[in-house]
Amino acid sequence: MDTRARVDAATVRRAVAGVADPELPPVTIGMLGMLHALTVTDAGDVLVELLPTYSGCPATEMIARDVRAAAESVDGVGTVTVRWRFDPPWTPDRIDAAGRAALREFGIAPPGGPLPDAPRPSGPDRSLPLAVGPTTSASEPPVPCPYCRSRDTVRDSAYGPTPCRDLRYCAACQQPFEAFRSR
């Protein structure tokens, strides 16, 4: 007779959802909406299905390892299987409110979502950003600055330090900043 207590799926889920994104430590995979499904069998085996933000994100291996460790840390858990899937495709609207706040706090403008009110910039004439390459696409509304919340921003580059981020410039506080890509 199996005397082990049944593993509580919600406990495992909490542990897995709390895994930090290795490139954005204040943000968890739960906040980012990467945790698609988690099932626990009667025997305590766990299947975790994750959605990658960007398909080629080099952090996926680390995330899978951390997710496995987090699930295994729960008492009674047996074999842990981590599976990546593309259906449904991850999109930035999966980032929850806490995740958006954490990204902004970290200095990265979150994509879309409700825009905070921002004061119009005041003060002396602002310098123009150095725009060497193509910049903002006209169809896209400006992303509020994560520092001063002004919307007087432009996209300097559609590509940034990771596949999921681009480079912006705030004319109000004259700060370059990064934004989570909007799609």
Next chain:
Amino acid sequence: MSSATERPTSGLDAPPDGVTLPELDTPRTQVLLAIADDGLISGHRASHWTGVAPSLEEDLAFSTIAQDGLNHADLWYQVVLEADAGDSPAGVDALGLGRRPEAYRHAVICERPPRDFAYTLARHWVFDRFEAVRLAALAGSSDPAVAALAVKLRHEQRYHLEHAELWFDRLVGGGDEAVTRFHDAFADVLPEALGLFEPVAGEDAAIADGLLPVGHRKLREQWLEGAAPRLAQAGFGDLVPADDAAAPEDASGGRDGRHTDDFVVDVWPEMTRLYREHPGARW
């Protein structure tokens, strides 16, 4: 003395222990290898600009495009292997790095060196418009793994296309030197780009069973429908390929494994060297 001469002259080197690879000459695999290899080799050539692009923004752009190309290839190889994503790094390496040059199915235009920035941008524009129509077609594939990945990659590929289009507008709206150099680059790129639209072996079967809902010949029409008006509007109408035009002889046949020294002597030896010299290495 070269160890290469002791290896099989075609197909796949013996995969490492524990790696089982599927038959490579099925229509499904041939189609998927063409898609993956286009990305892998284009990505390698895009990475040329890392550290030496004309601006920091372009350095980031081409480095990211290169990373995407390699990673997207990795994911298509996983579809070939019918493995869960991230589950089969050794199998992916065997497919991506363990084949002889003549087993690669990318179009010859992908293996050309980046030359100058005008040539790079002209090829970028042509190739990403091609990828866009092909991914749109694959999103309707009867194979669920193919369709799901295509849907996901379309989200990311749009950034490549947008980047290429912004540069297209900037250069055709620029000064004489920009327009002339961009025109000359397209004169080199467009004829060779027709090799992208050559079918792979067994493609008719892949079309018939819905794996590839739109074949490469038909993709050429879709691509031209979008590209021709843009080229004409830019004053490059003289370069629009005629409906019956074929790729020049030496830029043709990539889908059948006929590659030029740009691949066989340049890209392939460097790209596969670590894999060949250190069998079973992990990175």
